[in-house]
Amino acid sequence: MNTTDGADLDREHIKRTTAELLAAVNASDADRCVAVWVADGVLMPPHHPSVHGDRAIAEYFRALFLQRRFWFTFTSSHIHLAGDTGVERVTYTATIWPEDDAAPIEDSGKGLHVYGRQPSGSWKLTHDIWNSDQPVRS
Amino acid sequence: MNTTDGADLDREHIKRTTAELLAAVNASDADRCVAVWVADGVLMPPHHPSVHGDRAIAEYFRALFLQRRFWFTFTSSHIHLAGDTGVERVTYTATIWPEDDAAPIEDSGKGLHVYGRQPSGSWKLTHDIWNSDQPVRS
Numbered sequence: 001m002n003t004t005d006g007a008d009l010d011r012e013h014i015k016r017t018t019a020e021l022l023a024a025v026n027a028s029d030a031d032r033c034v035a036v037w038v039a040d041g042v043l044m045p046p047h048h049p050s051v052h053g054d055r056a057i058a059e060y061f062r063a064l065f066l067q068r069r070f071w072f073t074f075t076s077s078h079i080h081l082a083g084d085t086g087v088e089r090v091t092y093t094a095t096i097w098p099e100d101d102a103a104p105i106e107d108s109g110k111g112l113h114v115y116g117r118q119p120s121g122s123w124k125l126t127h128d129i130w131n132s133d134q135p136v137r138s
Numbered sequence: 139m140n141t142t143d144g145a146d147l148d149r150e151h152i153k154r155t156t157a158e159l160l161a162a163v164n165a166s167d168a169d170r171c172v173a174v175w176v177a178d179g180v181l182m183p184p185h186h187p188s189v190h191g192d193r194a195i196a197e198y199f200r201a202l203f204l205q206r207r208f209w210f211t212f213t214s215s216h217i218h219l220a221g222d223t224g225v226e227r228v229t230y231t232a233t234i235w236p237e238d239d240a241a242p243i244e245d246s247g248k249g250l251h252v253y254g255r256q257p258s259g260s261w262k263l264t265h266d267i268w269n270s271d272q273p274v275r276s
Contacts, residue, residue, distance in 0.1 A: 042227060044248050046184065046269040050229070080252075080264075082223035087252055089180060089265060091188070110182050112250050112267050114218075114225055126218075127227060129250050131184040131269040 011079050013123045014086045014115050018074065021113075021125065025070050030061035037125045038116055044129035069097040075108075084117040085126075092130065109133045149217050151261045152224045152253050156212065159251075159263065163208050168199035175263045176254055182267035209233040213246075224253040224261060230268070247271045 017036050024032035034054050037043075043051040043060065051060045072094045080087045094107045111130025115123040155174050162170035172192050175181075181189040181198065189198045214229045232245045249268030253261040 044227075044250070044269065047272060047274050049271045050248050080223065082220035085218065085220035085223065085225065087223065087225065087265070089182075110188050110267070112182070112252070112265060114250070127225070127250060129248070129267055129269065131182065131267065133187045134185060136185050136275070 007081055010081055010086065010117070010123070013121070014079055014088060015077070017115060017123050017125065018077065018088060018090070018113065021128075022072055022074060025061075025072055028065040028069055030058050030065060033061045034058040038118075041124070041126050041128075044127065046131050067099065071095040086113075086115040086117075086123060088113040088115065090130075107132050107134060145219055148219055148224065148255070148261070151259070152217055152226060153215070155253060155261050155263065156215065156226060156228070156251065159266075160210055160212060163199075163210055166203040166207055168196050168203060171199045172196040176256075179262075179264050179266075182265065184269050205237065207235040222255040223264075224251075224255075226251040226253065228268075245270050245272060 021033065021036050024036065034057050037054050037057055039054050040052075041054060041057060043057050045051070045060075048060075051057050072092055074090045074092050076091045078089045080089075089110070089112055091110045092108065094109075096105045096107060098105060109130055109132040111128065113125060114127035116126045118124055159171065159174050162174065172195050175192050175195055177192050178190075179192060179195060181195050183189070183198075186198075189195050210230055210232045212228045212230050216227045218225045218227075227248070227250055229248045230246065232247075234243045234245060236243060247268055247270040249266065251263060252265035254264045255261055
């Protein structure tokens with residue numbers, strides 16, 4: 001296997017992890033969300049302090065999914081590989097249902113996913129940060 | 139020079155670039171801001187679409203500094219090195235003066251800086267994304 005093939009395989013693994021993250025969030029499944037994270041990952045959500053470590057990340061998603069449902073789509077992905085680290089820049093659109101029977105909110109924005117190669121060959125999230133493109137609602 | 143010394147030197151270079159970015163923003167100096175960026179960098183500000191490339195980034199900062207002044211402080215920094223790529227996780231506090239004579243706004247949040255090693259040995263920004271820890275103001 002040459003270097004290009006190795007990089008293509010890494011990109012495929014990273015895309016698989018990104019797709020699993022998306023499916024987990026859209027299914028409101030906190031256990032599935034946290035399964036794509038390393039143990040000492042840092043989730044960096046807008047309008048909320050950073051969430052450190054997989055236990056806190058699982059709790060964060062559990063509490064979030066009790067309040068809201070999401071339908072995210074990643075509208076672009078650019079992956080930069082650097083050894084055992086991958087940096088993915090994404091753009092997203094999202095429909096957010098703030099509570100039962102409330103009108104959904106449409107959002108779009110961008111984010112960075114940082115991935116680390118695992119001993120198994122899979123890639124897991126070490127950092128996830130994003131923000132909205134939309135003006136602040138007043 | 140052994141690997142540890144090389145990594146220490148890389149961290150020092152990255153910290154120097156971060157310090158220059160901070161000084162440039164606090165001085166409202168768009169030219170100084172853009173000087174720490176690679177030509178094809180992507181700035182990812184909250185509540186604004188991504189800004190692609192150094193010319194657009196310079197224009198963004200010039201327009202921003204006509205509207206607002208900032209005093210940012212980075213309150214923590216964790217640097218992860220991966221070959222010629224550096225990922226820095228920061229936390230910040232900021233005082234923002236929205237316009238002349240208006241009351242300043244206090245903010246705090248976190249961000250990711252992605253740096254690339256340059257042929258000269260310096261490190262420049264390739265991506266910068268951040269968001270506020272504060273609840274959405276209503």
